[in-house]
Amino acid sequence: MSNAFHDKVAVVTGGSAGIGHVTARKIAEGGGTVYITGRDQDAVTAAAADIPGDVIGVRADSRSADDLDRLFAQVERRSGRLDVLVVNAAAIATAPLGTITENVIRTVFDVNITGTIMSVQKALPLLADGGVVVLTGSMAAHKASRGRSLYAASKAGIRALARTWALELTPRGIRVNVVSPGPTDTPGIAQLAATAEEREALIATMGTGTPMTRAATAAAPRPANRSTRCAARSPAGPPCTS
Ligand SMILES: NC(=O)c1ccc[n+]([C@@H]2O[C@H](COP(=O)([O-])OP(=O)(O)OC[C@H]3O[C@@H](n4cnc5c(N)ncnc54)[C@H](OP(=O)(O)O)[C@@H]3O)[C@@H](O)[C@H]2O)c1
Structure with a gap:
């Protein structure tokens, strides 16, 4: 078993299912403490219990500043610092041009852009120098797919945010990267x-x-x-x- 995350503290937003849940499992298997989030308390509790190791489920909606404050306050109280932040929670929507509603625009950009910005910014005071930020992007940022213009634009935005933040966080030795999964059954x-x-x-x-x-x-x-x-x-x- 790998020891890659021994003594590390990580947060994985959207860690109660899919890619985020597997990411959290890998960190826990590597010896790290992992806080996972999702909007549903029961799902987040069950998802944390499903992973052996020090895994804590916290109900937190990435669109809510209060929820994120509670999340990072809990991490600070229990672990004292943060080494790895994986911003993975996202809204996936299909809306071909001509059918796009204000509601779907707000949903996609609230979670994928506003939620990502708030998650990283609120984690910053707790994030150790030399720490790591990973944002989950998507191949959709590069490759057209019918009905996914909003999602693709939000994921292209993630790449732009990461490039600038990587530059800004260099003095603290914090690396910022984007992973861009291809199609994944989740x-x-x-x-x-x-x-x-x-x-x-x-x-x-x-x-x-x-x-x-x-x-x-x-x-x-x-x-x-x-x-x-x-x-x-x-x-x-x-x-x-x-
Ligand atoms: N699957 C793919 O083919 C694919 C391809 C490329 C990129 N990606 C990206 O990979 C990431 C994970 O995708 P996935 O397919 O694994 O998604 P998923 O199966 O839908 O899981 C999403 C996770 O995020 C949580 N979540 C959703 N909205 C949230 C919010 N507002 N606040 C906090 N948590 C929230 C969900 O829990 P609740 O619903 O209970 O909140 C769940 O834990 C996303 O960033 C997605 O864009 C996926």
Whole structure:
């Protein structure tokens, strides 16, 4: 098991599901303390309990300044500092031009831009010099996809914010980076489809433009047991002993 996060304190916003939840699991597996957020108390509590290690679920809506203040106050009280901030919570919406409403504009930009700015700014006093900020962007910032102009624009904004913040935080040795996942099968993607069949079709379509011609999964890879490993080997190979 990796020790990469030994003694580190991390916050993963939107860590109660999908990519954020797997990210939190990796940090906990590496020995770190992780605070995960989401808007639903029960979901956040269950998601924290699902990860072995020092994982704390905090209900916090990234659009709410009060919620973020409570989150970072809790981190300060319990852990005293923050080393890693992963700003991952986002709103994914489909709205082709001509159908875009004020409500959907506000939802996407409130979470993806305002929420990201507030999350980073409110974490700053607690963030240790030499710490790390990771913003979850998207391939959508570079690649057109029908109906996703608002989401794409918000994720392009994330890249712009990160470049400037990286410059501004250099004196404190804080690195700011963006990860840009490709299409990934997560609860957030599933909720864009009305039925299980639609979801299967959506996931299949999303993967077609990728080198592997399939969407990624947000599930943490679990070590295969011996019989699974052996079954995956060629019968023509040496006897399977491990
Ligand atoms: N899946 C993809 O194909 C894909 C591709 C590229 C980039 N991304 C990016 O990767 C990140 C995670 O995506 P995902 O697909 O894993 O999403 P997801 O399955 O929908 O999970 C989103 C997480 O964020 C939380 N969340 C949503 N709105 C929030 C808010 N206002 N405040 C706090 N937490 C909030 C959700 O919990 P609650 O709903 O309970 O609040 C959940 O924990 C996002 O930034 C997304 O844009 C995803």
